[in-house]
Amino acid sequence: MKPQRREEELLSQEIEKLDKEIEKLTKQNTKVQEEIKRLVSQEDIGKGIIYAKEINDLKLEKLRLQVEIDICEKKKKRLLLGI
Numbered sequence: 633m634k635p636q637r638r639e640e641e642l643l644s645q646e647i648e649k650l651d652k653e654i655e656k657l658t659k660q661n662t663k664v665q666e667e668i669k670r671l672v673s674q675e676d677i678g679k680g681i682i683y684a685k686e687i688n689d690l691k692l693e694k695l696r697l698q699v700e701i702d703i704c705e706k707k708k709k710r711l712l713l714g715i
Contacts (some may be wrong), residue, residue: 643711654701661697662689664690 665712668690 647708647711650704650711654704654708657697657701657704661694661701664697666693668694 658674668687671690675681675683
């Protein structure tokens with residue numbers, strides 16, 4: 633196998649791996665956002681039903697997931713640009 637062809641295959645595999653990771657993280661992020669909405673809609677301050685800590689923890693998780701998605705997307709762009 634030619635070295636250039638091998639490099640192209642490795643590059644393709646790495647991009648595919650990043651695409652799968654982005655997809656997985658995006659699904660997790662969507663679930664977290666749905667859980668935040670659910671908790672917010674169930675809150676009733678008048679009755680003392682408050683989920684502030686849970687909502688804050690989920691918001692932090694959402695931000696963490698978004699950072700991981702951004703990192704994967706930047707890695708993919710660097711691979712595609714040959715940097």
